[in-house]
Structure formats: structure tokens, C-alpha cells
Amino acid sequence: MTKVCCVCQRVQDGDHWSMTNALPADERVTHGYCPDCFSEAMAALDEFIRKQQMIRSAVASDSCPMLVGVLCA
Numbered sequence: 001m002t003k004v005c006c007v008c009q010r011v012q013d014g015d016h017w018s019m020t021n022a023l024p025a026d027e028r029v030t031h032g033y034c035p036d037c038f039s040e041a042m043a044a045l046d047e048f049i050r051k052q053q054m055i056r057s058a059v060a061s062d063s064c065p066m067l068v069g070v071l072c073a
Ligand SMILES: [Zn+2]
Pocket: 005, 006, 007, 008, 009, 010, 033, 034, 035, 036, 037, 038
């Protein structure tokens, strides 16, 4: 089974990921992340979690009444 990156569409070939124009029609594929896109996805996830924690701590500490008003509306 051939692994294709769901972000950049590169195809795994052993330890390498390369661009390919077309896979054979009968080729079975599965999707995942290549190392580059995995790093980017994890960075984006970290950023998302960081923002969520900021919102949560702002709500918990009542330091942002406007934000609390928005969330509780
Ligand atoms: Zn990729």
C-alpha cells in the first residue's frame, strides 16, 4: 500500500517522500502526514491549544469580562 501525504500529496518511498504525477490506477493508497507536514500540523495544533488555554485562563481569572460575556452569551 502506498502512503500519500494528505497535505502536500507527496508519496512515501521508503524513508523519502517525493512528488509524483500519478499513481497507477490499481494502486491502493492510504493517507497520512509526511514529516514536514506533520511538523507543521503539530505546530498549528500547539498554537491552537495555547490559544484555548489563554481563553480558559482568562475566563477562570475573570480578567476579561468582555470575553466572558461573549462566551456566556
Ligand atoms: Zn506533506
